[in-house]
Amino acid sequence: MEQGNLRPQGPARSDPRDGDDGSLGVYVHVPFCERVCPYCDFAVVAERKLAPGAPDRYVAALLTELEMGAARFAGRRLETLYFGGGTPSLLAPESLGRLIEAARSRFGREPAPLEITLEVNPSSLERSRLRSFREAGIDRLSIGVQSFDDTVLRRLGRAHRAGEARRTLEAARSAGFQNLSLDLIFAAPDQRLVDLERDLDEALSFAPEHLSVYELTVEAATPFALAERRGQLRRAGEAEVVEMVRCIEERSAAAGLARYELSSYARPGREARHNSRYWARRPVLGIGMGAWSCEPPSEAAPYGARRVNPRDLAAYLERVEAGQPPEARVEILEPREARAEALFLALRRREGLAAAAFALDFGAAPRAFFAESLDRLTRGGLLEESPEGNLRLTERGRLLADSVFERFV
Numbered sequence: 449m450e451q452g453n454l455r456p457q458g459p460a461r462s463d464p465r466d467g468d469d470g471s472l473g474v475y476v477h478v479p480f481c482e483r484v485c486p487y488c489d490f491a492v493v494a495e496r497k498l499a500p501g502a503p504d505r506y507v508a509a510l511l512t513e514l515e516m517g518a519a520r521f522a523g524r525r526l527e528t529l530y531f532g533g534g535t536p537s538l539l540a541p542e543s544l545g546r547l548i549e550a551a552r553s554r555f556g557r558e559p560a561p562l563e564i565t566l567e568v569n570p571s572s573l574e575r576s577r578l579r580s581f582r583e584a585g586i587d588r589l590s591i592g593v594q595s596f597d598d599t600v601l602r603r604l605g606r607a608h609r610a611g612e613a614r615r616t617l618e619a620a621r622s623a624g625f626q627n628l629s630l631d632l633i634f635a636a637p638d639q640r641l642v643d644l645e646r647d648l649d650e651a652l653s654f655a656p657e658h659l660s661v662y663e664l665t666v667e668a669a670t671p672f673a674l675a676e677r678r679g680q681l682r683r684a685g686e687a688e689v690v691e692m693v694r695c696i697e698e699r700s701a702a703a704g705l706a707r708y709e710l711s712s713y714a715r716p717g718r719e720a721r722h723n724s725r726y727w728a729r730r731p732v733l734g735i736g737m738g739a740w741s742c743e744p745p746s747e748a749a750p751y752g753a754r755r756v757n758p759r760d761l762a763a764y765l766e767r768v769e770a771g772q773p774p775e776a777r778v779e780i781l782e783p784r785e786a787r788a789e790a791l792f793l794a795l796r797r798r799e800g801l802a803a804a805a806f807a808l809d810f811g812a813a814p815r816a817f818f819a820e821s822l823d824r825l826t827r828g829g830l831l832e833e834s835p836e837g838n839l840r841l842t843e844r845g846r847l848l849a850d851s852v853f854e855r856f857v
Contacts, residue, residue, distance in 0.1 A: 468744055472524035473725040474551050476510060477736030478536035479761065482571070486605040486675075489667035491738025491759040492534050506736075506761075507543045509768040511550055513735040516773060518554040520743060521733050526555040528722035529564045531586075537568040541580035548585040563721045565590055565629075570608040570616040578616075578623040588627040589620055590660070595633065595643075596650040603637040604664075605671075617654045627718060629658035634692050635684045636664050644692050645699075652703040657718040661696050662711050663689065690847050708798045710849055727793050737764040751786035754779040783810075787817055792853040795831075795841050803837030813837040821855040 480503065481492045529551050531537075531544065548564060565588040566581055568574050581589075595601050596610045620628055630651050634644050651659060664683065666672045675681040684692065697707050705713035709727060712720060725732055725742075729752070732742045738759040745752050755775040758764050767774040781789070787810055794801035803813040815822055815837055822839070825831035830845035830852050845852050 468730065470524055471527040471730070472521050472555055473528040473530065473722050473730070473732040474514075474526065474555075475722070475732055475734040475736075475739055476529070476531045476536070476547060477533060477734065477739040477757075478506075478531060478539055479534040479737045480506075480538050481533065481535050482538070482569070483605070483607040486671035487664060487666065489670055490534065493737075493761050495538070502761075503539060503543070505765065507539065507546065509765050510547060510735055512768050512771075513774055514547070514550055514554060514733075516768075517733045517735060517741065520741075521555070521731060524555055524731065526551060526557060526562060527560075528725065529562060530722040531566045533567055535567070535569050535574075537566055537574045537577065537581070541577055541584045544581065544586065545584035561587075563588055565720070565722060567592065568616065568620075570612040572612070575612075575616050575619045578619050578625070582623055582625060587625070588629065589625050590629040590631060590658075591616060591620065592631045593617075593651065594631060595636065595639075596647050597639075597643055600636050600639055600643065600647075603639075604633065627658070628654070628656045629660060629720065630654070630656045632659070632661045633664050634661060634696065635689050638682055639684065641684075641688055641691055641695065645695060648696065648699045652699065652705075655703075656705075657715050658720060659700055659705055659713040660711055660720075661700075661713070663693075693847055706798075710796045710846060724797075727797050729790060729793060737761050749780045751781040751783060753781060786810075787814075788856040791818065791839070792856050795839060795845075795852065796849070798840075800832075800838060800840030803834075803839070814839060818856060825852055825855060 477491065479490075479492045480495050480498065481488075482495055484492055484494050529548060531539075531547075536544070544566070552562075564586050566586045567590045568578075569592045578589075591613070593613045594604060594606055596613060598609050601609060617628070617630075632647055632651060634647075666676050666681070672681055696713075700707065700713040704715055706716070707713050708719050709723075712723065714720070722732075729742065731744045734741045734755075734757070736757065738757055740754050740756040743749065743753045743755065755773075755778050757774050758767070758776040763776075764774050790806060790809070791801060791814055794806075801814065803815075807813045810817070815833075822831065822833060825845070826833050829842055830848060832840045832842055841849060841852065
């Protein structure tokens, strides 16, 4: 339980190096999908439901929204650009090139090279465009493999099969991409530890620079949620999930990929710079249907703010084309919410939370606000607290991270 009512500051930094350095990340959401997966709760639209010309109309709206949003982040230097979805690689390379050039021209460049990421699903259409994506400016691919087992892919409702994933990974290297991230899902329906081990072996055989491994989450209002309520969705139990997590960490480490965030593993220097902005609560301009922005503190929002766009495509397009800001709502962060968010986002990362940086933002170290929870979690072996008040999850805490985070929200 929280205590205290100390003076407001800006959003907390989990490490002094995470201070606001004047940089910016831009996230571009492309909602189109060949098929909507039964576990997906993202803002997506099936391609077959699109009107003729919809992708071009959507790109035009993105360019307009980028212009609108640039004023809120004036003077910032572009550090990362991330195309997510949905399936953003369904856009033509020329469209992605226009968006890249627009983002670069609106914001000054970072001294270091930009990180420009494109999410890709394995398919023959996207494979044929890989070289053109690279020529358009994409330098990092996040490939949604999910599994190398066709049975698992069918149960997940994925449109591709394992052979397409293998061909896409090979084609990405042939196209000159030297920064590949693979996405895998574990604890899928009827998936066992031995199945995951095979997936990991094959994923690591491609020597990716980055690996994201997510436990399947059943979101409300999805077909999987309905199947689970009916008893038709069988997943691994807690003990087996724990063994799966240990297996992922051990095999990734043996292959040279260190776990730097709960679901993320990377070779040294290949950590996802854009995703790291969210965990450090640094500014991000989000554009597109369902996208949200993370804004720096201001006089009106001392702890920062979030702007959230509508998840309905027609509503998003109507607002932007009318010259109106597209956001469905603006969330001004309250002190309690900002403190809790700063803490659990920092704990997601390997280095944890630096008490001095937290105190700089909120007037006191975490113990001033969360003493009861910290005591309970450290006694339970889930959290480590240094003499200086720095916090990190223990190995057991990483396995039970959701239970830890619930103590702060």
